[in-house]
Amino acid sequence: MLIAVICLAGCRRQLPGREEKTGGGEIVVAAAVSLKDAFSEIARLYEARSGVRVIFNFGGSGELEKQIEFGAPADVFASAGEREMDELAGKGLIVEPSRADFVKNRLVLIVPNSSQLSIRSFADLERAQAQRIAIGNPLTVPAGHYAEQALESAGLWKKLHDRLILAEDVRQVLEYVIRGEVDAGLVYLTDVEIAHGKVREVGEAPEGTYGPIRYPIATIRGSKRLFAAKRFVQFVLSADGQNVLKKFGFVPVE
Amino acid sequence: MIWAAFKLSLLVVSVATFFISVLGTAFGFLLAKRDFHGKELCDSLLTLPMVLPPTVTGYYLILLMGRRGLLGQYLYQWTGWTMTFTWEGAVLAAGIVAMPLMVKSARAAIESVDPRYEIVSRTFGKTEWETFFRVTLPLASRGILAGIVLSFARALGEFGATLMVAGNIPGKTQTMPLAIYEAVISGQDRQARLLALILTATSVAVIYLTNVLTRAKKAA
Numbered sequence: 001m002l003i004a005v006i007c008l009a010g011c012r013r014q015l016p017g018r019e020e021k022t023g024g025g026e027i028v029v030a031a032a033v034s035l036k037d038a039f040s041e042i043a044r045l046y047e048a049r050s051g052v053r054v055i056f057n058f059g060g061s062g063e064l065e066k067q068i069e070f071g072a073p074a075d076v077f078a079s080a081g082e083r084e085m086d087e088l089a090g091k092g093l094i095v096e097p098s099r100a101d102f103v104k105n106r107l108v109l110i111v112p113n114s115s116q117l118s119i120r121s122f123a124d125l126e127r128a129q130a131q132r133i134a135i136g137n138p139l140t141v142p143a144g145h146y147a148e149q150a151l152e153s154a155g156l157w158k159k160l161h162d163r164l165i166l167a168e169d170v171r172q173v174l175e176y177v178i179r180g181e182v183d184a185g186l187v188y189l190t191d192v193e194i195a196h197g198k199v200r201e202v203g204e205a206p207e208g209t210y211g212p213i214r215y216p217i218a219t220i221r222g223s224k225r226l227f228a229a230k231r232f233v234q235f236v237l238s239a240d241g242q243n244v245l246k247k248f249g250f251v252p253v254e
Numbered sequence: 255m256i257w258a259a260f261k262l263s264l265l266v267v268s269v270a271t272f273f274i275s276v277l278g279t280a281f282g283f284l285l286a287k288r289d290f291h292g293k294e295l296c297d298s299l300l301t302l303p304m305v306l307p308p309t310v311t312g313y314y315l316i317l318l319m320g321r322r323g324l325l326g327q328y329l330y331q332w333t334g335w336t337m338t339f340t341w342e343g344a345v346l347a348a349g350i351v352a353m354p355l356m357v358k359s360a361r362a363a364i365e366s367v368d369p370r371y372e373i374v375s376r377t378f379g380k381t382e383w384e385t386f387f388r389v390t391l392p393l394a395s396r397g398i399l400a401g402i403v404l405s406f407a408r409a410l411g412e413f414g415a416t417l418m419v420a421g422n423i424p425g426k427t428q429t430m431p432l433a434i435y436e437a438v439i440s441g442q443d444r445q446a447r448l449l450a451l452i453l454t455a456t457s458v459a460v461i462y463l464t465n466v467l468t469r470a471k472k473a474a
Contacts, residue, residue, distance in 0.1 A: 066439050087441070132339065137422065139440035165339050165421055180322045181338050 363397020
C-alpha cells in the first residue's frame with residue numbers, strides 16, 4: 001500500500017510545468033471555522049477580481065495550525081486566536097511582515113431556541129438546570145480557550161467542570177446547541193446569526209474577562225503562490241473585505 | 255490523562271465486545287441456519303457500519319439516540335438521561351461499528367459446520383438449544399473466536415462514530431484514539447507517542463494471545 005502511494009506521488013513529480021500551466025491557479029486558505037460564511041463570500045469577490053481560485057480548509061484553529069506545521073499545503077492562515085498564530089510564528093512558518101489582525105469578535109452564551117430552562121446569564125449556569133454546557137476544547141479551539149478564561153474570571157470554571165462538553169471546533173458547539181444535545185454553549189457572536197433563529201443569545205461574557213478575541217491572518221512561508229496569497233490577505237484587510245466581515249457581525253479592528 | 259484514557263478504553267471495549275460476541279453470534283446463527291424473509295437485506299444492514307464512514311454511522315446514531323432523536327427523545331422524557339456524551343454512548347458507537355466483523359465471522363463459521371452433526375444430535379433427542387451449545391458452537395468456535403478478536407480490535411480503534419456520539423471529554427468519554435488525536439493536535443508529542451505505543455502494544459498482545467490460543471486448540 002505504502003509503496004503504491006509513493007509510486008503515485010512519483011508520477012506527480014514527473015509532470016513538470018503542470019502547476020504553472022493551471023497558472024492563474026489557486027491558493028489554499030486555512031481558516032478558522034468561525035470565518036466560514038464570511039470568508040466564502042470574500043473568496044467569491046476575490047476570485048472575480050483576481051481570477052485566482054480560493055480553496056478553503058476550515059477547521060479548529062489549533063487543528064489547522066498542526067496541519068500546517070506537519071506540512072499541509074496552505075498559502076494563507078487565518079486563525080481565531082493569537083496563540084495558534086504565535087505557535088506558527090515561533091516555528092518560523094509564517095511570513096512575519098504579512099501578519100495582521102483583521103477582525104475582533106465577542107463571546108456569547110447561547111441556549112436552544114426551544115429551551116424551557118431559565119438560563120439568562122452566566123451566573124445562571126451554576127444552577128443545576130444547566131446539566132450540559134458545550135465549549136470548544138480549550139487546548140485546541142480558540143473559542144474554548146476564551147470560554148475557559150471567561151468562566152475562570154466568573155469563578156465558575158471549577159464548579160462547572162463536570163458539566164462541560166468539549167467540542168472540536170466552535171461550529172460543533174453551535175451544532176450541539178441547535179440539536180438540543182446541550183443546555184447551553186459558548187460561541188462567538190458571529191455564530192449566532194448563522195444558526196438562523198435556532199439558538200438564542202442570552203448573555204455575553206463581560207469584556208475584559210477573556211481575550212481580547214482578535215483574528216490574525218498571515219501568509220505561509222514557503223508558499224509557491226506568495227503573490228496571490230499576499231493579495232488575498234490585502235483584500236481581507238481592504239474596505240471591501242472588511243464590509244463583508246461586518247455584514248456577518250464581525251467587529252473591525254480599529 | 256493517559257491512565258484515564260486507557261482505563262476508559264478497556265471498559266468501553268470490554269462491554270462492547272461482550273455485547274458484540276453474544277448478539278453477533280446470535281445474528282450469525284440466524285443468518286446461517288434459518289430462512290426468513292429479507293434475510294440478505296438483514297445481512298446487508300448489519301454489514302453497513304463496516305462500509306459506511308464511521309462519522310455517518312455516528313450521525314445516524316445521534317439522529318436515533320440523541321436527546322431529540324427518534325428514540326432518544328422518549329428515553330430522555332422517561333429517564334432524563336441521554337446516551338450522547340456518556341461512556342455508554344461510546345459503547346454503542348464502538349459496538350455498532352465493530353458488529354459486522356463479528357456477524358460475518360460467526361455466520362461463516364456456523365455455515366461451515368456440517369449439518370449432519372446437528373441432525374444426529376437432534377435424532378438423539380437433544381433440544382435445539384443443546385444442539386447449538388454442545389455441537390454447533392464448539393465446532394464453530396475458532397471462527398467465532400476470530401470474530402471476537404477482530405471486533406475487539408476494531409472497537410479499540412474506534413474514533414469517528416465515538417467522537418460524534420460520545421464527544422471527547424477527558425475522563426468521561428475520551429478513549430485512547432481520541433486522547434491520541436487531542437495530544438497530537440495540542441502539541442503534546444510525548445503523550446501522543448506514549449499513548450500510541452500503549453494502544454499498539456495492547457492490540458498486538460490481544461492478537462498474539464488469540465493466535466496462540468487457537469493454535470493450542472487445534473493441536474489438542
